[in-house]
Amino acid sequence: MSFALEAGQVVGLMGDNGAGKSTLVKMIAGNFRPSEGTMRLEGRDIVLHRPVEARQHGIEIVHQDLALCNNLTAAANVFLGRELRRGIGPFRVLDYKTMYRRAGEIFKELKSETRPRDLVKQMSGGQRQAVAIGRTMLSEAKIVLMDEPTAAISVRQVAEVLNLIRELRDRGIAVVLISHRMPDVFTVADRVIVMRRGRKVADKAIAASSPEEVTGLITGAIEQV
């Protein structure tokens, strides 16, 4: 399977359970190493061994389960794995003040009533989503991968998340949206890629496709387009 992403474009990645969507996305995010094949970013070959390296290249991911630590504050979760520190050499301590301030700015940008100093344990589904998405905004991301961002939230929050995806797109970020929900993909995506049993069976503009066709491709009723 082979595909390309373009800046400022939302690509819907669809497929049945076990089609390989999450595996594909985890390879792009540096969680898994591909056994073969190459990845190129802006014309250069990249090899990712760890999630940290993916981030250095500007690839961010929002995990399906959001990957939040309930016992930590919202700010601590946003900065998890890349905490800001101050001081010199081995005597560096966590820079709480700056992290709270930056997290506050990010939540404001997301228009989310999320308090950086509160524990994630006490937060609503929408706030938790904001924390997870806030992580992708710490640095200038080029690609944001979203694994089922609308799977476990209320209807109103789905609209919020879709708005957020549009906002990311308008900033020139390439967004990959993995979803089971046909309406979400057809509302927000510019292009759809369908996977079945580890292979790409379709890659076309949303305008040129239909929910019926995509359903057929997912189930195998339509072999390939």
Added chain:
Amino acid sequence: MAVTLDQTIAQKQRSRLAEFVGGQTFWVLIAVLLACLFLSFATDSFATAKNLYNITRNVTFVAIIALGMTLVIITGGIDLSVGSVLCLCSMVLAVTMNAGYSIEIGITAAIVTALVIGAFNGVLIAYLNFPPFVVTLGMLSIARSLAMVASNNTVVFQFGPDHDKLLALGGGAWFFGIANPVLYMVILALLTGFVLRWTRFGRYIFAIGGNEHAATLTGVPVRRIKVAVYMISALSAGIAGIVQTGWLGAVTTNIGAGMELQVIAAAVIGGANLAGGVGTAFGALVGAALIEVIRNSLGLLGINAFWQGTFIGGAIVLAVLFDRIRNLRQSE
């Protein structure tokens, strides 16, 4: 007046003070203070300099290990081997010094032993995914047996040329008449508290206990942190062993037997949650203090020593009960 988004974001639900007062550690601390107050009036012998010196010194060995144990418990693990590791490290120190080596070499040997054992536990748990309970239960048996092998199951009470130095290290009071072990405990507690609150390492320990999967996905070096945590736990047992050797002036192969349970009890009473993600250095000290005050007071009040287990067990259940009630209220 309408509340703007800015104000909402700048707000914090509860202040740090409110959080502390609402916590388990605070109530256990109150219990300790009330018990001390009661004993000062009820008995003539509690509030004497000698008894307080004894209590503070007795607290230290459990408390020092409880600091290391708290880190392990915050990651969601457990270390059952600390009592045996204490024994083995004491024995390595004793045997090395008994053979005529200096105190520096003896202490180095004991600390290296502790770190090797901790690394062994940690690698099995973090890289081979062994359950911590099983690995450290195995080590509980292995370390004590090795201590017996090292000493041929004899009592060591001659520590070679640096005999007096070792006894001063553990039994002296170099600073305003405060027993040396207490000083070590306070220094180690401050260090642990600092690491937990202010370092990235401390942050990662909490993250692993809160959601290990999330920590892995966000690039936290989970395995290395886990190995480090078990090494610190074994190291704390080793340090307690060295200090205890100096204080007792003799090492037998049964010191530290059953100590792992007292240590875990101290950590849990002090607010560490065995499910992971919660715990403080201060809590470990407070928990250890409560256990020691109970032990001491039963003796002073003339209550049969057989009751000790009942009271300490009751304290464990009560301390956690308060926490459960609070959680139930929150979830409703």
